[in-house]
Amino acid sequence: MALNLIILGPPGAGKGTQADRLAASKGIPKISTGDMLREAVKAGTEVGLRAKAIMDRGELVSDEVIIGIVEERLARADARNGFILDGFPRTVAQAQALDGVMAGRVPLIVIDIAVPEAELVRRLTSRLVCGTCGQNADPSDAQAVTTMRCGKCGNALIQRSDDNEATIRERLKVYEKNTRPLVDYYAGRPTFRSVDGAQAPDIVAAALVDAVESARAVVAGGSAL
């Protein structure tokens, strides 16, 4: 049965890191709207050119553009056996559009990764990412951090242009206003789970796997969805 998963949480919660791990272990694609937008910026497409300024201010790209990108991605063959969405939905309108797309597909499992704000700011101001493959550097990987090279592809680690203090504050504000309401949007579903993201990455990964399995049991049982 397909695993159709959304990972919710504020910027810096570890969504990307955890989604990468889970996608690799389950053999399904990770679909990150942030990564797709950064690729569009790099490629210099029209969407990329418009998105760059919005992202650097910490604001959201329009629902219309993002929903179009995600609909097109979810329609591809490799998403038929499941997917992990990272960074989408970020607004109630996006969540409603996704529910529309999901009609007739295996129900969504929604996992919220919760982390206190002070910890988010600390993580984001010190975060390093690979400028080539986009993977987050593991802060405990001393070799990667001292050589400033990606542990996965060996290319240079950089600080994302939106990981500066002013933009981080704005992203957290935008999260509170637009994205946190999604926790209420989904919390009543029997396939919603919350995990404590303020723990070591391995502990969070284990909690995430448990949460996914318990929600999957509900989907398999077909109860009250």
Ligand code: ADP
């Ligand atoms: P974060 O570390 O803040 O979770 P992402 O890589 O997910 O960062 O997103 C970076 C930026 O890309 C966001 O601040 C926003 O400008 C834009 N973006 C990504 N996903 C969406 C979305 N679903 N809707 C609108 N804008 C988005």
Ligand code: ZN
């Ligand atoms: Zn890399």
